[in-house]
Amino acid sequence: MSTTDNSCLISHHSIAPARVIRGSGAWLDALPRIRELGFRPLLLGRSPATQPLRDALKANLVSAGLEVTPTCLNHDCCEEDLRRLEAEFTLHRSDSVIAAGGGKVLDAGKLLADRLDLPCITVPLSASTCAGWTALSNLYSPEGAFLGDQALKRCPDLLVFDHDLLRQAPPRTLASGIADALAKWYEASVSSGASHDGLIQQAVQMARVLRDQLLIDSVDAMQSPGGDAWVRVIEACGLTAGLIGGLGGARCRTVAAHAVHNGLTQLQACHGSLHGEKVGFGVLVQLRLEERLGGNRLAEQAHRQLLPLLSQLGLPVSLDDLGLSNASLSELQQVCEFACREGSDLHHLPFSVTPGALLEALVGAAEPSVRRP
Known part of the structure; x- marks a missing residue:
């Protein structure tokens, strides 16, 4: 058999999140699963426009008995922010990452969790990309210039695709x-x-x-x-x-x-x-x-x-x-x-x-x- 035959090649696929919860009310339905993944999540966001949504998510998490540390990206998904977030993660003894926002936030949350080898939960607040799903993050400079992409070890442990949250995003x-x-x-x-x-x-x-x-x-x-x-x-x-x-x-x-x-x-x-x-x-x-x-x-x-x-x-x-x-x-x-x-x-x-x-x-x-x- 030829060594160039596709049947002889080994390929690795990170196909999908371990669990996807989708639909209206998916966020509240996901809270028990989030608790299974960690009790001290770092809640990552960015846009001031979505701050009220993230405040509501934090309140739900606290009501579910979790100790939440909210934090924000200062830039796009960049090394400077990631180093700062790693320090915050250690300071607060966080044990999981919840990334709630658009593509840059989701990419940063996934990459942070990947480097720390801890559970990752993605919560898209718009349908602007498929970043909540993939085992890939794009890296940018602090000024917003694309530098390259980085493959991750796996897709997120949980993707919460709540239609009620997504409906509030700008058209x-x-x-x-x-x-x-x-x-x-x-x-x-x-x-x-x-x-x-x-x-x-x-x-x-x-x-x-x-x-x-x-x-x-x-x-x-x-x-x-x-x-x-x-x-x-x-x-x-x-x-x-x-x-x-x-x-x-x-x-x-x-x-x-x-x-x-x-x-x-x-x-x-x-x-x-x-x-x-x-x-x-x-x-x-x-x-x-x-x-x-x-x-x-x-x-x-x-x-x-x-x-x-x-x-x-x-x-x-x-x-x-x-x-x-x-x-x-x-x-x-x-x-x-x-x-x-x-x-x-x-x-x-x-x-x-x-x-x-x-x-x-x-x-x-x-x-x-x-x-x-």
Whole structure:
């Protein structure tokens, strides 16, 4: 048997949280399980806007007999914050981490728990990413520039996906989550290549179904929070998208769309844009690259289909929308150089991309596709 046969390869998968509790009222239902994981949790958050929610979570935990230490990130998920949090953890003799917030908070909580080898509970307060699910954290500089990602030993011990909490998030965060989840198909279908691994093939097909559901339900979900379409969409963004990455592993994750996001974070002017907003723009850029450099006619069709949907959802589709109307050429070149650096996920594309070609695609991301004869 050939040593390159997939049946001979060993692969490790952190597929899912040990337990997921989802639905309206999931938080209160989860309290007994949280007690099983630790009696002195560190409750991590960040945004002042979600402080009242975190105060309510703390009150529930205290009523359940737990000794809670609340604390906040000062920055994105960065080493400076993590070192400070480790010191707080030791000072208060905490025995578990509860991360309640958006993607940066969830990533920091997971990474902290991973380093301390202690239980982790994730409580998403928006459906902006699938960070509450995955065994992966993104690291940033204190200024918010992407540095790299880090694989974790396992997914969270408990994910509490409470629809009542998620309904209170700003609509913009859901639109951002939709863009991030849509990218699963456009990236996984490319990064998987011609893999003969059945698990990868199945994960890619899940990403296709996820895309179709979001194309159908996203507008209704945004217009009717709490409705059936809204429930399907938040769970697609916060749960299914994470499952796809867990099943497919690195071969079903990021390509050019996330590489563009990573490059954009190097500019201060982009720090007001959410993760998924930059990723959604990156999908348009990736499709431009596939169309112009790869000769992919399907990419043209996908661009024509996706551009109006992203616009309808209020998502950025151009550099101007991202606050880069006054960006200098050198700043845009910095974005492209970072996105094209050695080891970048952009190189999962089946053709080479230079910083110059990427710059052209960035500038032309919002242009309507022109049908070729």
